[in-house]
Amino acid sequence: MKPYTELTKEELIALKSELETEFEDVKGKGLNLNMSRGKPAAAQLDMAEGLLGIISKNEDAFAEDGTDCRNYGVLTGLPEARKLMADMCEVSPDKVIVYGNASLSIMFDTVSRSFARGVAGCTPWCKLDHVKFLCPVPGYDRHFGVTEYFGVEMINVPMTPEGPDMDLVEKLVAEDDSIKGIWCVPKYSNPQGYTYSDETVRRFARLQPAAKDFRIFWDNAYIVHHLYDEEERQDHLLNIIEECEKAGNPDLVYEFVSTSKISYPGAGIAALVSSKANLEEAKQYMNFQIIGHDKLNQLRHVKYYKDMDGIKAQMTKHASIMRPKFETVLQVLEEELGGLGIGSWSKPNGGYFISFDAMEGCAKKIVAKAKEAGLTMTGAGATFPYHKDPKDSNIRIAPSFPTPEELALAGKIFVLSVKLVSIDRILGDME
Amino acid sequence: MKPYTELTKEELIALKSELETEFEDVKGKGLNLNMSRGKPAAAQLDMAEGLLGIISKNEDAFAEDGTDCRNYGVLTGLPEARKLMADMCEVSPDKVIVYGNASLSIMFDTVSRSFARGVAGCTPWCKLDHVKFLCPVPGYDRHFGVTEYFGVEMINVPMTPEGPDMDLVEKLVAEDDSIKGIWCVPKYSNPQGYTYSDETVRRFARLQPAAKDFRIFWDNAYIVHHLYDEEERQDHLLNIIEECEKAGNPDLVYEFVSTSKISYPGAGIAALVSSKANLEEAKQYMNFQIIGHDKLNQLRHVKYYKDMDGIKAQMTKHASIMRPKFETVLQVLEEELGGLGIGSWSKPNGGYFISFDAMEGCAKKIVAKAKEAGLTMTGAGATFPYHKDPKDSNIRIAPSFPTPEELALAGKIFVLSVKLVSIDRILGDME
Numbered sequence: 001m002k003p004y005t006e007l008t009k010e011e012l013i014a015l016k017s018e019l020e021t022e023f024e025d026v027k028g029k030g031l032n033l034n035m036s037r038g039k040p041a042a043a044q045l046d047m048a049e050g051l052l053g054i055i056s057k058n059e060d061a062f063a064e065d066g067t068d069c070r071n072y073g074v075l076t077g078l079p080e081a082r083k084l085m086a087d088m089c090e091v092s093p094d095k096v097i098v099y100g101n102a103s104l105s106i107m108f109d110t111v112s113r114s115f116a117r118g119v120a121g122c123t124p125w126c127k128l129d130h131v132k133f134l135c136p137v138p139g140y141d142r143h144f145g146v147t148e149y150f151g152v153e154m155i156n157v158p159m160t161p162e163g164p165d166m167d168l169v170e171k172l173v174a175e176d177d178s179i180k181g182i183w184c185v186p187k188y189s190n191p192q193g194y195t196y197s198d199e200t201v202r203r204f205a206r207l208q209p210a211a212k213d214f215r216i217f218w219d220n221a222y223i224v225h226h227l228y229d230e231e232e233r234q235d236h237l238l239n240i241i242e243e244c245e246k247a248g249n250p251d252l253v254y255e256f257v258s259t260s261k262i263s264y265p266g267a268g269i270a271a272l273v274s275s276k277a278n279l280e281e282a283k284q285y286m287n288f289q290i291i292g293h294d295k296l297n298q299l300r301h302v303k304y305y306k307d308m309d310g311i312k313a314q315m316t317k318h319a320s321i322m323r324p325k326f327e328t329v330l331q332v333l334e335e336e337l338g339g340l341g342i343g344s345w346s347k348p349n350g351g352y353f354i355s356f357d358a359m360e361g362c363a364k365k366i367v368a369k370a371k372e373a374g375l376t377m378t379g380a381g382a383t384f385p386y387h388k389d390p391k392d393s394n395i396r397i398a399p400s401f402p403t404p405e406e407l408a409l410a411g412k413i414f415v416l417s418v419k420l421v422s423i424d425r426i427l428g429d430m431e
Numbered sequence: 432m433k434p435y436t437e438l439t440k441e442e443l444i445a446l447k448s449e450l451e452t453e454f455e456d457v458k459g460k461g462l463n464l465n466m467s468r469g470k471p472a473a474a475q476l477d478m479a480e481g482l483l484g485i486i487s488k489n490e491d492a493f494a495e496d497g498t499d500c501r502n503y504g505v506l507t508g509l510p511e512a513r514k515l516m517a518d519m520c521e522v523s524p525d526k527v528i529v530y531g532n533a534s535l536s537i538m539f540d541t542v543s544r545s546f547a548r549g550v551a552g553c554t555p556w557c558k559l560d561h562v563k564f565l566c567p568v569p570g571y572d573r574h575f576g577v578t579e580y581f582g583v584e585m586i587n588v589p590m591t592p593e594g595p596d597m598d599l600v601e602k603l604v605a606e607d608d609s610i611k612g613i614w615c616v617p618k619y620s621n622p623q624g625y626t627y628s629d630e631t632v633r634r635f636a637r638l639q640p641a642a643k644d645f646r647i648f649w650d651n652a653y654i655v656h657h658l659y660d661e662e663e664r665q666d667h668l669l670n671i672i673e674e675c676e677k678a679g680n681p682d683l684v685y686e687f688v689s690t691s692k693i694s695y696p697g698a699g700i701a702a703l704v705s706s707k708a709n710l711e712e713a714k715q716y717m718n719f720q721i722i723g724h725d726k727l728n729q730l731r732h733v734k735y736y737k738d739m740d741g742i743k744a745q746m747t748k749h750a751s752i753m754r755p756k757f758e759t760v761l762q763v764l765e766e767e768l769g770g771l772g773i774g775s776w777s778k779p780n781g782g783y784f785i786s787f788d789a790m791e792g793c794a795k796k797i798v799a800k801a802k803e804a805g806l807t808m809t810g811a812g813a814t815f816p817y818h819k820d821p822k823d824s825n826i827r828i829a830p831s832f833p834t835p836e837e838l839a840l841a842g843k844i845f846v847l848s849v850k851l852v853s854i855d856r857i858l859g860d861m862e
Contacts, residue, residue, distance in 0.1 A: 056484025126557035267727040296698040
């Protein structure tokens with residue numbers, strides 16, 4: 001098939017009519033599918049069944065050091081839970097605080113704390129006229145939501161397959177002391193599935209920000225979330241904690257991790273990984289916010305996974321479910337859109353998303369078109385601060401939740417929507 | 432025995448010497464007991480064993496409406512969990528949001544939100560020069576900690592057996608629009624075990640604060656925590672939500688409850704109860720802070736307790752353990768200190784504490800003395816904002832955690848400490 005832009009007006013009109021018939025046909029199948037979020041499928045959750053009842057007797061409820069996990073206390077998390085999360089991040093347990101079920105809450109509270117009380121003895125952000133964050137785009141909507149909630153001014157930084165444009169990051173943080181942070185999903189990034197290169201990580205670790213209270217918000221959400229078992233098809237990310245230490249910038253980064261997509265999105269455990277000084281500040285806040293997070297759930301995770309081998313084994317099982325879904329979507333995209341010049345997409349080795357870039361000005365219309373046929377996708381623009389994609393081009397595809405059958409149909413609806421909207425766009429340009 | 436103040440100097444010196452011998456004797460028993468917090472005893476926690484494993488198969492993990500509680504979603508809590516907490520508070524479920532394991536976090540986040548974004552469209556508190564809270568004293572140290580963390584100026588309001596001094600509360604909130612809140616533990620108050628009278632609750636509901644964004648922080652921590660099964664020995668608290676509605680002030684109050692001392696302190700569920708407008712504001716914040724709290728744990732509670740009858744049955748069992756402990760302490764106090772004029776104490780029908788008022792200037796010394804013999808009590812002053820008890824008189828006794836045997840010894844240590852410190856005080860006055 002020729003690229004659409006090389007077709008004549010007549011060819012396009014004929015094609016459009018054909019595609020419209022096809023679209024009406026798939027619309028008639030009455031799909032009602034929400035593919036908007038990166039939700040694990042029920043089949044993945046079923047795999048952690050052993051976690052559910054692993055504590056079922058009173059005598060099961062005690063930590064290794066004898067702590068009664070049912071009662072109050074242990075602000076920074078059970079030692080064995082800290083060790084498990086530390087092993088996942090390849091750091092020592094004293095660099096880890098284990099929280100409740102949501103790393104998003106740790107990020108939110110970290111920003112909230114910076115506003116209320118400041119960071120490293122600097123002026124609380126709520127007392128400043130301007131607080132800015134760098135936002136690699138496309139990125140994760142909930143990150144941008146947190147900073148938007150607090151009135152932070154967000155500055156787009158383009159993503160590349162190596163990570164954010166580091167020339168721009170270095171320049172901006174060096175010259176503007178109102179830039180206080182940057183949102184990063186460094187491994188299998190949301191939505192592109194890119195992993196930051198070693199050089200990018202090292203440049204992050206060596207940043208020299210004008211603001212003393214500038215911090216990297218390193219959301220390592222997909223740290224063990226590979227699609228392939230073969231080592232050579234797994235991305236490798238440098239250890240940012242170690243790199244920051246080596247660079248003499250130990251306090252520069254907050255790393256966030258969770259088991260949301262290892263055990264359960266609704267009932268996992270989450271952790272903050274950082275330097276001693278940063279954890280000390282976090283503890284000051286926690287000390288007033290809570291007596292202790294749910295230790296029974298921390299203990300469940302430790303008893304069930306035991307160690308990194310346990311976690312890796314679980315993730316291999318997850319991959320066996322995720323991989324065919326990603327491959328289905330990628331195959332449909334390749335077969336149906338390859339060579340047409342109306343879209344490009346990422347081909348990740350892990351994570352939860354495929355990023356699709358439509359022709360400029362088409363993303364919103366494509367998402368609306370798919371919705372007509374019962375397919376809800378992530379809102380166009382959601383991958384940018386303030387929901388404003390300057391090119392109206394990026395669409396996040398989240399293949400994890402649907403069944404393979406639903407996914408095949410959803411793929412069809414999506415490519416038809418892309419084709420129809422793109423034809424209109426090209427026809428419009430001809431007028 | 433005569434009151435100590437009526438004894439001669441010689442009698443006091445002789446008595447002191449006798450008591451010192453006794454003190455050395457109990458000190459020799461090598462007690463190492465922490466009675467500083469209101470922690471349930473292991474025997475109480477054992478009673479909820481059925482809760483632990485009530486969800487152990489994949490098919491158990493679904494809510495009544497089919498929601499997969501393992502996955503993301505349901506920001507405001509499972510409908511059946513909202514109903515359970517609503518029934519406890521005698522309100523409709525639409526007035527309830529169910530959170531994670533800590534009502535303290537809901538309170539903290541409510542204050543945090545008021546600072547960051549303001550309340551009811553008013554200026555965010557972080558932009559104000561003065562933010563003040565009224566603090567009925569003695570009160571709960573962690574409440575005062577939250578407001579201290581955010582730099583709130585705290586104003587003491589004396590407690591009475593009917594609740595806070597309402598003449599003062601009414602006057603202060605009417606004349607000072609920088610007063611934004613008041614901390615209340617309205618039932619079996621911490622530490623005195625007082626329950627606000629109907630008249631007090633109605634006066635709260637009818638408050639006319641100068642600040643539109645003034646809110647009552649109604650921490651109903653001991654809502655079903657009676658010591659006695661007989662109805663006539665249970666305190667009854669008016670429903671503040673209902674009273675505020677009746678008074679035309681539906682948005683005046685935030686009520687906080689939890690199952691921390693029903694199921695588990697470390698792994699219970701907590702709720703915010705308030706008007707539609709107030710919950711809407713809370714949801715705005717939650718919407719950015721978290722995707723959803725731990726629904727599996729909410730479901731465990733619903734499956735285990737089923738309804739208020741289930742909760743009441745559990746609380747009757749708790750009372751059977753708590754009651755003899757309270758009675759032991761009260762008996763030691765009465766037998767050893769009754770009529771001596773060196774202390775007075777509350778005799779609550781529920782809750783977790785007994786409040787002891789020593790002679791002025793003696794509380795810190797008594798707590799230090801008890802510590803000498805291995806008994807750690809709540810720090811003197813902790814029941815006041817900034818840890819400053821102006822009379823250095825109030826001591827919080829927390830009888831729940833020790834075994835009955837430990838408690839008997841602890842009681843002995845405490846009364847000896849009171850006697851010795853009081854004699855020194857009286858002798859000092861004689862000089």
